[in-house]
Amino acid sequence: MNNKAKLSHLTPEMLAYMAGFIDSDGSLIAQLVRKNDYIFKFQIRLSVQFSQRTSRKYYLDMLRKEVGYGHVVVRANMSDFVLTEARIVCEFLQLLLPYLRIKKKQANLMIKIIQELPSARVSKEKFIPKSFAKW
Amino acid sequence: MNNKAKLSHLTPEMLAYMAGFIDSDGSLIAQLVRKNDYIFKFQIRLSVQFSQRTSRKYYLDMLRKEVGYGHVVVRANMSDFVLTEARIVCEFLQLLLPYLRIKKKQANLMIKIIQELPSARVSKEKFIPKSFAKW
Numbered sequence: 001m002n003n004k005a006k007l008s009h010l011t012p013e014m015l016a017y018m019a020g021f022i023d024s025d026g027s028l029i030a031q032l033v034r035k036n037d038y039i040f041k042f043q044i045r046l047s048v049q050f051s052q053r054t055s056r057k058y059y060l061d062m063l064r065k066e067v068g069y070g071h072v073v074v075r076a077n078m079s080d081f082v083l084t085e086a087r088i089v090c091e092f093l094q095l096l097l098p099y100l101r102i103k104k105k106q107a108n109l110m111i112k113i114i115q116e117l118p119s120a121r122v123s124k125e126k127f128i129p130k131s132f133a134k135w
Numbered sequence: 136m137n138n139k140a141k142l143s144h145l146t147p148e149m150l151a152y153m154a155g156f157i158d159s160d161g162s163l164i165a166q167l168v169r170k171n172d173y174i175f176k177f178q179i180r181l182s183v184q185f186s187q188r189t190s191r192k193y194y195l196d197m198l199r200k201e202v203g204y205g206h207v208v209v210r211a212n213m214s215d216f217v218l219t220e221a222r223i224v225c226e227f228l229q230l231l232l233p234y235l236r237i238k239k240k241q242a243n244l245m246i247k248i249i250q251e252l253p254s255a256r257v258s259k260e261k262f263i264p265k266s267f268a269k270w
Contacts, residue, residue, distance in 0.1 A: 013147050014151070019155065021155035021158060023159075024155070099152055
């Protein structure tokens with residue numbers, strides 16, 4: 001997977017800040033979502049999520065603008081800035097890796113899952129157990 | 136207040152990381168604690184707090200070692216790395232200011248309170264209302 005140009009505008013300080021934010025109360029999420037119209041009957045949904053009170057939605061909007069990808073979702077008192085596009089999530093986490101501490105292991109696993117996604121199209125059995133088993 | 140040498144070992148990336156952590160789920164705390172043996176019957180307690188599950192106390196110990204000041208407190212399932220020494224809190228927040236976003240205003244107020252502390256020894260009325268009223 002070679003998409004190393006999308007997020008090159010993020011400076012080391014911005015990446016370190018975002019890593020601190022995610023380590024503290026952000027989320028790296030890997031989900032298997034049932035999809036009956038898919039060949040293997042599920043979709044692998046991988047996302048990075050920054051959450052804040054909706055009263056501070058401006059802050060999430062600012063983050064989204066800085067990153068240049070993703071979207072902001074409002075859910076009652078809380079809102080989230082969410083990255084879901086696999087190639088963006090992968091590059092973002094790769095850039096964050098040198099700064100992450102608490103969630104470095106989850107980030108590495110998520111990157112690995114995304115990098116193995118093409119093989120999943122060929123063999124479900126080959127892909128799912130070895131990546132998700134370590135989550 | 137001139138103590139700009141205690142935390143000069145912290146790099147921009149470390150400061151940006153810690154700012155992200157504090158913006159996400161850290162705490163800047165200003166308390167008035169009753170102390171009957173004090174001239175004005177209270178102590179102003181200012182602190183910066185990083186919290187994590189006690190199962191990840193190693194992470195807080197690592198932060199404390201990096202900063203070189205403060206202490207780690209264990210309270211049941213959660214633990215905190217706390218900075219309480221006024222001159223350290225002041226310098227730390229001054230260094231974090233360029234990176235803080237959500238808690239920049241609180242940090243500025245906390246710095247102001249600490250910088251005004253000497254005048255509080257002379258006049259309680261002069262000091263308390265103008266700083267704490269904005270909290």
